[in-house]
Amino acid sequence: MTVRTPMTLSAVEAGAGLRAALSRPPAEVVDQMVASGMRGRGGAGFPTGLKWRLAAEADAPDGRRYVVCNADEGEPGTFKDRVLLAKHADLVLEGMTIAGYAIGAREGLLYLRAEYVYLRDSLLDSLRERREQGLLGREVAPGFDFDIRVHMGAGAYVCGEESALLESLEGRRGEPRDRPPYPVVRGLHGAPTVVNNVETFAWATAVLARGPEWFASIGTHRSTGPKLLSVSGDVARPGVYEFPLGVPIAEVLRAAGGTDAKAVVVGGAAGSCVPASEFGRTVSYEDVATGGAFIVLGPDRDLIDVAENVAEFFADESCGQCAPCRLGTVALLDGVRRLRAGNCTPDDVARLRRLGATMRLTSKCGLGQSSPNVFLSLLEHFPADMRVPVGTGGE
Amino acid sequence: MLTPPVADLALVADLDALLAEHGADRSALLPVLAGLRRRHGEISDAAMQLVAARLGIPPVEVLGVVTFYSFLRGGSARHVVRVCRTLACELAGAPDVWARLEREVGAPAGEATSDGAVVVERVHCIGRCDHAPALLVDDRALDDVTPADAAALVASLRGEARPT
């Protein structure tokens, strides 16, 4: 049993959202999304309605625009998109279709990570059924043609970064692009492109089906709507949970049976390690922002293991394009290993902190910028686990 | 660009089919390479040069793509077992599963068994943290794996044909 809480999405009637969208002019669909206050469910939290509006209004020289569903769910600890695609693919595909209508796209691509290849056939079945029902293909509505293709990824975490994903879709190494220009202005093949997370599209369908007011009434003022969370690690009941944004971390832990946790890595490898003393903090864009990963660490865990595992992850998954990330991830891994071996002087620790700051400040993309986060949060909250020599706590 | 002289006619035929399915432009590169990887195991020198010639891109760029993506790299075997090494699986006992797998397979990570049946790889998060430790066996997921499961898996894979 993977889904641990009732899912609002299970009660959203298939087709209602698309019908509601097609009964309005596209600009009003965008307005509804703006009114919902929804922010991207992938983790970065960009306002979805604004993203759609920018793509709709961007100049498209050859008239093409694209809708891309980011199903490259590679953030360690995250698996809610897998569950959504297995259980509610229709809502995701419907959300893509709504987005296509809203921004004037004719083509949607679902970039499915290679690790989820077992979902491909059922997605293709869903697409076929939707075509048969006239929900995809020519004349979905008068003057609105839209179809969706599934494009397989090939195993690269960085492709979850939207501009790297676009590079990958174009047949290249998944190296993030410089922004600006943002994909909404120049995305796939240079055309305005909306890239949204799987969950974002599913909720977009719900917003259209139930109205933006409904969505905005859930959560906090700045973090509206429900959020799916992937909970794993040292808990009794790992799985996907739905909570309104603004839920305290402690409440999630209570639900999953992990109240004795020493810490939680929230947001995966790119997130941060939240100590038990801060479990009162909330999951929200104004506090602990996350795409929904909770990796719970029990009371007996030695957290330097976490630091090393995450550092190994980034040293492998850095795209290798920019200097601070390519070299910094290796230097950080080296630093963790030296800490473990007790080979770090206070000066070395200070240097590692500075290295983390350099990577945050100078890396080209979110991957590199966030790659020292877990390390730095562990140094701050768990200096003993991290073998920080005594006398170098603060700085 | 010249088409390289490739003796492997099955490779050429498969590539033609993949290009027909995915289109013969650059955006077809990943699906085409993934298709070749699936049907022929390791993406060979000949395959890379052939793809490069057909898509009109330099061979080094095809190599650049192959070496960038975990699922395009790697050796030739009928079955690929990918063991998640990321946090949740690691906490749940992936190292024991890995150790057992390595022993059963008798070859280091990334190298096929002598009978060409199995190659094991350590990969990053496969998105099944709720069922840690988890594996991917070719295109299937295997959840909540114990070392004993891993041993049984290798035994059964040795007798199975390449998935199609």
Next chain:
Amino acid sequence: MTTQVAVDIDGRRVTIPAGTTALDAADAAGVRIPTLCHHPDLRDVGSCRLCMVEVEGQAGLQAACTYPVTADLRLRTDSPRVVDARRGVLELLMGEHPDRCPECVRTGECELQALATEYGVGPAPARVSRPLQLVDLLGPAVTVDLDACIGCLRCVRTCAELQDLGILGVVGRGSSTAVSTYLGLPLAEVSCIACGQCINRCPTGALRPVDRTAELFAALADPTKHVVIQTAPAPRAAIGEEFGFEPGTPLTWQLNTALRRLGFDRVFDTSFAADLTVIEEGAELLVRLYENLVLGSSTHPLPLLTSCSPGWVTDLEHRDPDHLAHLSSCRSPQQMFGSLIKTWYAQQEGRDPADIVSVSLMPCTAKKFEATRPELTHDGRPDVDMALTTRELAAMMRARGIGLADVPASDFDDPFGTASGSGVIFGVTGGVMESALRTVIELVTGRPAEDYFSHADITPVRGFEGVRSIEVTLDRVGPVPPILAHLLPNLEWLRGTTLRCAVAHGTANAHAVMEDLRAGGRFSTYHFIEVMACPGGCLGGGGQPVPTSATVRAARARSIYAEDARYGQTGRARKSHENPAVLRLYRDLLTDGPGGPTSHRLLHTTYTGRGTYVGATR
């Protein structure tokens, strides 16, 4: 049209078009921002992250090279946060950089070394290890030391985008990311044309020419060896940059003296052979025109493509072997000269060719490969023993304490004397075309080229536009001049013909021309096309001083055109067919005329279809 925006950079204000990058805006404001991956010839990718700046109102830092300035704003390029960030990146780069700067060919010119010094960053105490290092991708002309690579990807962008070759690429991911050739094979096996453009843009010593200067020093010190050097015009217009002169300072005559001080026994002018090339290739063009237009034979098809640029020749052999018949059979000036030195000159001087060491000073790394071509040897010995680049010669001079300031001028040695102005402009894109047209026009019409182009300056083929075209109508024809009498019965068939000619520089432009030609486009109707592998022609060659940029190349071109003009002002020949030494050669040696059997033996060559498939050698 374009909106102008006002930018305040460290308190300096500048008004620039919206969309300008912060880096260019800073440059316009006179603020220098350090960078290792930006290059004015290349698309920016923002990979080195050294040009980070603060943009007012934004939390993080931005890479100036890729940040477009779209509204009035304030930038800070020197805040403590920025400086710390840059130092942090430099520490990482230096952390994996080999600690052997004094031995490196780039020392003193290395951009990493300069910035590390500026920011006070030394070699790291503990080097970070990185796989795929020390892979030696040796080619005949270019070699790669990945250990010194900082991953800026200028070479990859140069190879893939500027030159449209795609020999160098990026492989691997994460910590194993590296610049590589296909399968890490040596450059010699992967259809590298050895243009060396990657070397010119490498900020460190990771890319370098194959260095044989130690061997050359030994030869210079060996009294039994007669060491001669021919110098091409492009290095002469650029070598001053190695000694602190402004780009475009002509030092031809001072260099002659310096070379003698270095120990060379004779100093010759490659432009002499360029003049010879004009005669041979001009004759070849006229014969091809006759065959195609009058006899209806396409055995030697049109357009005739020039063959002076060895990078271009190799490129065509690899990428378009079906069109090799279009290539002029003329050897490059270096090789024509090399052939004459080991045969005629040796005979004139009464020397055993085995005792002559024939060296060339070239702007070019591909010349090193060309000199090794088996078809360009006599009795198993290469015609040119060593092709030396401009940078290598400068290093040799520095090693011997020889400079170019306050050095007296001296002339080239006989028997080849001084060339014509036309021979000199071979060093710049369009120069071969201009020289050939000057000669062809005069030989065909019997009128001075000045009647057609003021001062015989054929300005439409000058400049740096990627592909340039010119049409010349031969409105009149004269009698067949004696030098062509053995080739053509008359010239009447050319009367009123409009010659369609084009010039392309950089292999990307050459590829565009060839693609059009293959598709039966307008270039398939052309008669004569000059192609140079390097942007700017020889003056932008892979052996030229660093840095290179459009500005530097333009300055070198001005110097070369000025030298040509001075030839006219001082009464020296400006047209190849007026070069007295060349005419003497046809009288004494090449007695059966241009394109005759002697010429073919000594001055012409054949080509090898190579293809791009990697594996012939494996």
